[in-house]
Amino acid sequence: MSLLFFYFFATMLVLSGLVVILAQNPLYNVLSLVVATFCLSNLFLLLEAYFVGIILLLVYAGAVLIFFLFVVMCLNLNNPSAFQNQNRFKISGWLLGSCFLASFFLTTKSYLLTRSLEPSSIRGTIEAIGKILFTEYVLPFELTSFLLLVATFGIVSLAQGSLKSR
Amino acid sequence: MFPIIDWNILSLEVSITAILVGLIVIDIAQPKGNSSRLVPTLSFLALGALILFWLFNGAVFGTTFNGMFVSDSLSWDFKGFFLMAMNFILTMTQQYFKTSGDRLDSFYYLLWLALLGACLLASSGDFLVLFIALEILTISLYVMTAYLKSDKLSLEAGMKYLILGALSSAFFLFGISFIYGVTHSTRFEIIKGYVDFHGMDPMMLFASILVLSAIGFKIASVPFQQWVPDVYQGAPTPVTALLSVVSKAAGFIMLIRLFFGVFNAWHIQWETVLAVLSAITMCYGNLGAMFQTNIKRLLGYSSIGHAGYLLMGAAAGSTLGASAINFYLLGYLFTNLAAFLVIVLFYNAAKSDDISDYAGLAKRSGSLAIALLLALVSLAGIPPLAGFFGKFTLLMAAVKSNLIWLALIAAVNIVISTYYYLRVVKTIYVDQPRVTTPIAVSFPVQLVIGFAITGIVVIGICQGPFLEIAMRSVNNMAFLATYVSQ
Numbered sequence: 001m002s003l004l005f006f007y008f009f010a011t012m013l014v015l016s017g018l019v020v021i022l023a024q025n026p027l028y029n030v031l032s033l034v035v036a037t038f039c040l041s042n043l044f045l046l047l048e049a050y051f052v053g054i055i056l057l058l059v060y061a062g063a064v065l066i067f068f069l070f071v072v073m074c075l076n077l078n079n080p081s082a083f084q085n086q087n088r089f090k091i092s093g094w095l096l097g098s099c100f101l102a103s104f105f106l107t108t109k110s111y112l113l114t115r116s117l118e119p120s121s122i123r124g125t126i127e128a129i130g131k132i133l134f135t136e137y138v139l140p141f142e143l144t145s146f147l148l149l150v151a152t153f154g155i156v157s158l159a160q161g162s163l164k165s166r
Numbered sequence: 167m168f169p170i171i172d173w174n175i176l177s178l179e180v181s182i183t184a185i186l187v188g189l190i191v192i193d194i195a196q197p198k199g200n201s202s203r204l205v206p207t208l209s210f211l212a213l214g215a216l217i218l219f220w221l222f223n224g225a226v227f228g229t230t231f232n233g234m235f236v237s238d239s240l241s242w243d244f245k246g247f248f249l250m251a252m253n254f255i256l257t258m259t260q261q262y263f264k265t266s267g268d269r270l271d272s273f274y275y276l277l278w279l280a281l282l283g284a285c286l287l288a289s290s291g292d293f294l295v296l297f298i299a300l301e302i303l304t305i306s307l308y309v310m311t312a313y314l315k316s317d318k319l320s321l322e323a324g325m326k327y328l329i330l331g332a333l334s335s336a337f338f339l340f341g342i343s344f345i346y347g348v349t350h351s352t353r354f355e356i357i358k359g360y361v362d363f364h365g366m367d368p369m370m371l372f373a374s375i376l377v378l379s380a381i382g383f384k385i386a387s388v389p390f391q392q393w394v395p396d397v398y399q400g401a402p403t404p405v406t407a408l409l410s411v412v413s414k415a416a417g418f419i420m421l422i423r424l425f426f427g428v429f430n431a432w433h434i435q436w437e438t439v440l441a442v443l444s445a446i447t448m449c450y451g452n453l454g455a456m457f458q459t460n461i462k463r464l465l466g467y468s469s470i471g472h473a474g475y476l477l478m479g480a481a482a483g484s485t486l487g488a489s490a491i492n493f494y495l496l497g498y499l500f501t502n503l504a505a506f507l508v509i510v511l512f513y514n515a516a517k518s519d520d521i522s523d524y525a526g527l528a529k530r531s532g533s534l535a536i537a538l539l540l541a542l543v544s545l546a547g548i549p550p551l552a553g554f555f556g557k558f559t560l561l562m563a564a565v566k567s568n569l570i571w572l573a574l575i576a577a578v579n580i581v582i583s584t585y586y587y588l589r590v591v592k593t594i595y596v597d598q599p600r601v602t603t604p605i606a607v608s609f610p611v612q613l614v615i616g617f618a619i620t621g622i623v624v625i626g627i628c629q630g631p632f633l634e635i636a637m638r639s640v641n642n643m644a645f646l647a648t649y650v651s652q
Contacts, residue, residue, distance in 0.1 A: 108369065110368050111348070111368060136232065138169065139235060140234070140295050140298050143299070144298060146279060147302055150279050150306050153272045153275050153309065157273070157313065158315065
């Protein structure tokens with residue numbers, strides 16, 4: 001049964017991912033990104049990584065992407081012709097992308113043929129993640145506070161008025 | 167289990183954090199009005215104290231946080247490198263923003279945060295710590311690049327740097343996720359153990375190519391060099407200097423740590439890849455620099471060229487190659503920062519970065535002209551300056567590893583580069599000045615210029631002790647692969 005769900009959500013994920021890059025209307029791009037995030041979070045739930053799944057749903061689909069949607073609607077990007085004049089990058093983009101995909105497939109296939117993957121012994125509940133985060137991974141966890149500090153300074157200094165004339 | 171923490175190992179990072187917090191608190195606590203002087207002055211004092219600490223306290227080697235934080239010869243020497251670079255960059259910042267108002271304090275905070283990120287990056291023993299340190303460094307650079315909000319070029323530069331940087335971070339994370347998937351760990355020690363045991367593994371190879379692409383972005387090597395000219399030109403000059411020295415050195419630490427240590431079991435494959443990248447990078451940089459009219463853009467292309475030379479040391483794959491990278495970076499620090507310091511001072515007087523406006527600089531300010539002359543000549547690699555001996559060791563490393571074709575290409579490139587560096591020198595010394603007002607340079611700034619010149623000359627003339635430091639820092643590096651030849 002869970003295998004069935006896996007294939008369903010995986011297919012949906014790939015399809016909605018394609019819509020994200022192929023759709024002409026920015027509104028559809030963002031909406032399909034929401035769908036993609038939803039499918040991804042379901043895949044995490046199937047892997048018993050509950051915390052990551054819920055966070056993906058809450059933070060990305062719930063907050064970030066809805067914010068995106070607001071911006072897109074506020075900017076009123078109804079005129080798709082603005083995005084059309086980038087054809088010269090299209091071919092090289094597809095070429096690079098398919099090269100990347102091919103090498104990805106080949107490496108993953110050879111890897112999966114030689115050894116089997118077993119699921120992680122740690123369940124992805126909030127309790128388990130919290131325990132690991134505050135013991136084994138306490139250094140990276142604390143270091144992210146500097147990342148937030150940089151972001152704060154960045155936003156404050158960029159949002160303030162411009163420097164007096166240089 | 168909670169990790170055992172040895173705070174002595176973290177002393178430098180803890181001090182930087184304390185300084186940062188102290189600066190913020192003092193800045194908030196002081197009465198309004200006299201704000202613009204205090205933070206820069208205190209930053210200078212604190213940096214001086216840190217440099218003294220670095221020089222005289224001696225390193226505490228070891229690992230802590232279960233091996234996530236590593237203090238070894240390589241990281242300790244590079245931390246000294248960053249502190250030294252910061253000394254110049256603070257001087258530049260102080261000069262560059264001389265006339266601007268009070269929004270400057272957060273610029274200093276971001277500089278300190280960038281320093282912290284760079285120091286953490288040098289010491290990371292885990293991919294997660296490495297990634298977070300890299301992001302602390304890079305995100306503060308994004309913000310500082312776009313700092314001149316009224317300047318369109320600065321905004322454009324910040325935007326370009328942000329988008330391409332985010333892409334490279336995504337590659338890096340994707341690579342790390344593969345490595346985690348294969349080895350079930352992000353710790354360098356465990357990954358190295360896996361690689362030594364299992365050897366060639368397509369999945370790890372794929373992952374390490376992704377990681378290499380992120381490093382390539384940081385050091386500005388082909389094919390991730392597109393951002394360099396625009397960002398170098400648009401960013402405020404102190405930030406350009408930071409990008410060209412600290413950010414590049416950070417990339418090379420990652421390169422040495424990962425490709426001479428963690429991933430080194432496949433050196434045979436890497437040699438060709440890095441050698442080809444190196445050749446293309448140096449050709450691109452040097453050919454691109456030939457026709458530039460803006461000096462910051464010229465130095466941007468030249469920094470791509472230098473990334474190419476430096477990659478030659480990585481392609482050599484020997485400890486000699488890695489030490490040559492270290493030695494070259496040390497010379498490059500004094501050389502490049504001297505050049506950027508002159509650019510800042512000249513901009514303050516002339517409000518221009520065009521090479522044609524540098525005409526007759528020698529008649530307007532002797533010390534600036536000599537500093538720029540020595541910097542450019544050293545970048546070109548003319549003896550007896552630092553750049554010459556650095557290039558010499560890199561070429562020697564390449565020849566010793568049987569990469570004679572690469573050494574030949576590098577030699578041709580060095581000849582090409584002489585053309586555009588000397589073209590600027592000619593403008594400074596031979597051409598007639600359009601404006602003849604002398605440029606006044608205050609005494610403390612002259613001291614800093616003098617220090618940079620001393621560095622360029624001393625490293626060039628008595629290379630021995632510096633080369634020894636460079637060798638020692640590689641030979642005693644943590645995770646150094648046993649495969650690496652002398």
